[in-house]
Amino acid sequence: MQNLLPITVPEHVAIIMDGNGRWANARGLPRTMGHRKGVEAVRDAVKTAAEAGVRYLTLFAFSSENWNRPQAEVTDLMGLLKAFIRRDLADLHRENVRIRIIGERSNLRGDILPLLIEAEETTSGNTGITLVIAFNYGARDELTRAMRRLATEVAQGRLAPEDITPERIAASLDTAGIPDPDLILRTSGEERLSNFLLWQGAYSELLFVPELWPDFTRETFLSALEKFACRERRFGGLAQPTLAVGS
Numbered sequence: 534m535q536n537l538l539p540i541t542v543p544e545h546v547a548i549i550m551d552g553n554g555r556w557a558n559a560r561g562l563p564r565t566m567g568h569r570k571g572v573e574a575v576r577d578a579v580k581t582a583a584e585a586g587v588r589y590l591t592l593f594a595f596s597s598e599n600w601n602r603p604q605a606e607v608t609d610l611m612g613l614l615k616a617f618i619r620r621d622l623a624d625l626h627r628e629n630v631r632i633r634i635i636g637e638r639s640n641l642r643g644d645i646l647p648l649l650i651e652a653e654e655t656t657s658g659n660t661g662i663t664l665v666i667a668f669n670y671g672a673r674d675e676l677t678r679a680m681r682r683l684a685t686e687v688a689q690g691r692l693a694p695e696d697i698t699p700e701r702i703a704a705s706l707d708t709a710g711i712p713d714p715d716l717i718l719r720t721s722g723e724e725r726l727s728n729f730l731l732w733q734g735a736y737s738e739l740l741f742v743p744e745l746w747p748d749f750t751r752e753t754f755l756s757a758l759e760k761f762a763c764r765e766r767r768f769g770g771l772a773q774p775t776l777a778v779g780s
């Protein structure tokens with residue numbers, strides 16, 4: 534790939550795609566136009582991540598708290614996800630992208646759930662980048678659902694309390710089998726997690742960039758990957774000592 538420096542590429546990048554509404558407001562457009570433009574940025578981000586060698590790309594598309602928005606905007610966002618899957622699934626499949634959906638499914642209405650399942654099933658055998666779409670996702674909701682399942686197993690005598698380990702909790706989350714994000718990136722200048730991957734992000738590098746999501750280009754993404762490569766990760770230990778010359 535051109536322009537890409539030989540850098541440490543994160544295995545898993547998770548993005549809080551924020552700023553669609555402000556992008557539209559700044560142009561005197563309705564918020565929905567920002568969301569529409571945001572879908573184009575999604576397409577580019579998947580391509581860039583795949584080309585750069587990222588193995589997992591998680592995109593926060595709709596949070597469990599986004600139901601608090603006006604009904605028309607919620608309907609619009611649901612419609613956009615459906616349109617994205619209908620229009621892009623064949624292309625993504627051809628590009629060997631595997632799709633996973635995380636988030637609560639039980640309160641999704643209409644044809645959205647069958648579409649999400651179709652996207653996962655169609656691409657389940659693919660071996661390229663995994664695109665994880667966080668839809669109707671909230672970390673507290675995800676953890677609550679997992680805790681309830683574990684509590685039920687304990688109550689039924691199928692699991693001892695001491696069998697509840699960090700590994701078992703991780704395996705009970707929607708992200709089971711997906712490595713923790715190395716990098717959590719948020720656009721639009723906001724510096725908060727907004728209930729995104731609270732367990733999985735325990736040791737993620739955080740990067741907040743000023744660009745609004747519809748303005749998030751390949752170049753912005755590549756420069757974020759370069760910034761990540763300059764970070765020193767410690768995981769509670771000490772920095773790797775640099776080998777002395779001749780040692």
Ligand code: IPE
Nearest residue numbers: 550551552553554555594595
């Ligand atoms: C991100 O853009 C998209 C979703 C949260 C679904 P916003 O809609 O939050 O845009 P701002 O933050 O209002 O600019």
Ligand code: IPE
Nearest residue numbers: 549550551593594595596727
């Ligand atoms: C987070 O953005 C959710 C998504 C990007 C889908 P929000 O715009 O909903 O977050 P807050 O409300 O500013 O924290």
Ligand code: MG
Nearest residue numbers: 551552553554
């Ligand atoms: Mg926002």
